[in-house]
Amino acid sequence: MNQMNHQLDHEGQLDASLFDDLQALDGTTRKLIHSLTYEWVTRHLHFDEALRRVIGYIDDDLPGQLIPIIGESRTGKSALLHFILRYLNSVARQSGRKIGGVLIELSVSQNGQFDAYDLYYKALAQMGAALISQKIPYPPMELGAPSRKDLAAKGRLRGLEYAFKQAALNERFTLLIDDVNTQVGTLSANALRRFAEILKYTTNNCVLTVVVAGCPELTVLTSQTDQLVARREQVELHVYRLGEEQAICDFLGELEKIVCGWCQPGTLSGHPEEIMFLSFGRVGLIVSWTARVIGQESRAGNSQFKWNTWKDFASSRHCALQTSSSVSFSDVTGEPGGDAKSVDEDHRRTRAPRGLPGERKPRNRPLHPHGQ
Structure with a gap:
């Protein structure tokens, strides 16, 4: 308390003398x-190597590609995604298209569930596409029917999903998703499998190449099903x-x-x-x-x-x-x-004993017996 009183003058302002020897x-x-x-x-050895590999896979233009970029924190994964985005958009403009890539970062999940609405909404917003506000109605149910609120939420999600699919079919682009490991760390096991199925559905039905970036636990997500394992081309951004x-x-x-x-x-x-x-x-x-x-x-x-x-x-x-x-x-x-x-x-x-921050997270494991 005495130290605080010394730092504040009678008007409650910080004492300017504290910073007399501090230069801006x-x-x-x-x-x-x-x-x-x-x-x-x-500007490090492994950045250019990873960049060439990812661009090469994207340039192959195989239908339904999944390209995970795996790297520890502070190795340059986000910078790598921004380089890829600029390259893809530059190539797209040269060929007369508006966009070549869309980069998003998903929000931390709530209640251990994956928010597909967040995925489609952010992607469409980055594309500058018109967001569908109307709901796609569900047929009425007599027994055990969901509430109107639940039906409205599902309808909005279906509307955004439809808008995303139409946008992807009309304008070819690569979907880039950053910090996907946060989803792995917060989703329940069933929600993680659902996220994997959404990735599979998105690459299949929208004929997209999807690039996901994250720390090593990202492989828990991309190993959930045989189809994801078979279609992925993993790139590692190494430390020295x-x-x-x-x-x-x-x-x-x-x-x-x-x-x-x-x-x-x-x-x-x-x-x-x-x-x-x-x-x-x-x-x-x-x-x-x-x-x-x-x-x-x-x-x-x-x-x-x-x-x-x-x-x-x-x-x-x-x-x-x-x-x-x-x-x-x-x-x-x-x-x-x-x-x-x-x-x-x-x-x-x-x-670091079990349960302390030193233990690497998350503890989710692939649900599919062959998805190792």
Whole structure:
């Protein structure tokens, strides 16, 4: 309470003297940080490889394709989808079509049920299509009839489903869905199977290519039925792994050039193994942490950051991520200076007891006996 009273003046305003030694970011530094966090994350070894593979599958134009993009958090999956979207729309415009791709992110499910209305509504809205507001009526039922509210909801869903199918048949496009792993983590087992059937129905009846992106648990969804397994072409967006120290060293060297004097050569590129360990090999973490350090040093009136400054910042984040359910431990280096090792699921459970955030989620399993 005393500290709060010290920070607030008699009018309840923050004491300006608290910020006397804090400098605002200049325009050049702010632009650099924005460029790092929104553009530069795509410049790593595995991004171009994954991009070429996905575009190649889409270009094959096989009917009813399902293309899962699997990658850990902060590996650039969302950036990859935006690159694909821009490419598809560019190709479409060259051929006289309005759109080549539609990118959506589904909402977290409610009550463990998949919301198909959300899928169709967002896709149609991104296409700029006219949304069907009228309901498709259901025949009356005498015994055990649903309520008017339930009938109205089903009618609206049927209307949107019909509108989506018509739009897909009239305008060929690729449907891109981001962060699908959130659905896997929140849906019940039956709802997950229903979502898989909707994906199968959508690819079949609308003759669409559907690209879904998410963390490794996404395979729980795409393995629900034999048909999905047979039609999928899975692409992995890898983290930097064992044996790729030279590649990440080259990446860090390029990063040092991009930050334009904010660190001496070798500040980052001289510690590839340690950086790979701290960041779990994820380029998104490396880039965003570098941007954070630049912002902190700039506000403190410094013009450069040292290796120890970057390492201290990254170490605190690394410790927090060790118990996160959004980060798994695979194909990354062990402790710097020690033997390289990968940390498997059993090792995670010894460090984080069952039920704590350190245990990777979700626990859903494929319902189909052959959908492994």
